[in-house]
Amino acid sequence: MDIRLGNGFDVHRFGAGDHVVLCGVEIPHDRGLQGHSDADVGMHALTDAIYGALAQGDIGRHFPPSEARWKGAASDIFLRHASDLAGQMGFALSNADVTLICEFPKIGPHAPAMRARLAGIMGLEISRVSVKATTSERLGFTGRGEGIAAIATATLVSA
Numbered sequence: 272m273d274i275r276l277g278n279g280f281d282v283h284r285f286g287a288g289d290h291v292v293l294c295g296v297e298i299p300h301d302r303g304l305q306g307h308s309d310a311d312v313g314m315h316a317l318t319d320a321i322y323g324a325l326a327q328g329d330i331g332r333h334f335p336p337s338e339a340r341w342k343g344a345a346s347d348i349f350l351r352h353a354s355d356l357a358g359q360m361g362f363a364l365s366n367a368d369v370t371l372i373c374e375f376p377k378i379g380p381h382a383p384a385m386r387a388r389l390a391g392i393m394g395l396e397i398s399r400v401s402v403k404a405t406t407s408e409r410l411g412f413t414g415r416g417e418g419i420a421a422i423a424t425a426t427l428v429s430a
């Protein structure tokens with residue numbers, strides 16, 4: 272059996288707005304996240320984790336920020352593409368784990384909805400999808416509330 276592990280990391284900065292989209296869930300907030308797409312930092316990190324496990328480059332290679340068609344795109348497009356690519360290459364997703372790093376918004380109340388959303392896109396049981404959060408103890412750019420960071424891992428097994 273071929274087992275692949277991939278990791279992903281992403282950051283988006285805060286700007287004007289009244290909500291953020293994290294792991295596919297819209298959360299009311301006093302600012303928004305800036306990006307070429309919907310700036311879903313958690314979904315981007317997870318998408319990169321799957322591309323990493325497949326050694327298929329990164330999200331910017333598949334969805335170049337220079338292409339206008341991805342402006343404002345919902346990030347489920349990216350995650351679905353990475354999941355489909357895994358299937359085409361003979362792999363099945365086994366589990367995924369995302370950590371969101373920010374002081375605010377608080378993620379805990381939204382984590383069940385995030386897990387369900389990610390699991391639905393990847394075709395996984397919710398028990399195989401984890402979403403966690405941590406502050407950075409008010410240190411660094413996440414601690415100052417300048418943006419949100421996310422790290423993710425994904426495990427794939429040969430189908």
Ligand SMILES: Nc1ccn([C@@H]2O[C@H](COP(=O)(O)O)[C@@H](O)[C@H]2O)c(=O)n1
Pocket residue numbers: 372373374375376377378379380404405406407408
């Ligand atoms: N944006 C966040 C950050 C943290 N949490 C929850 O709080 C716990 C404690 O965070 P520390 O950084 O002080 O360790 C953390 O384990 C999460 O459960 C959160 O929901 N949203």
Ligand SMILES: C[C@@]1(CO)OP(=O)(O)OP(=O)(O)OC[C@H]1O
Pocket residue numbers: 281282306307308309310311315330331332334335336337341342
């Ligand atoms: C997702 C893409 C799509 O154009 O744009 P952004 O929303 O800026 O997000 P990023 O994490 O910087 O990845 C690059 C791009 O692929």
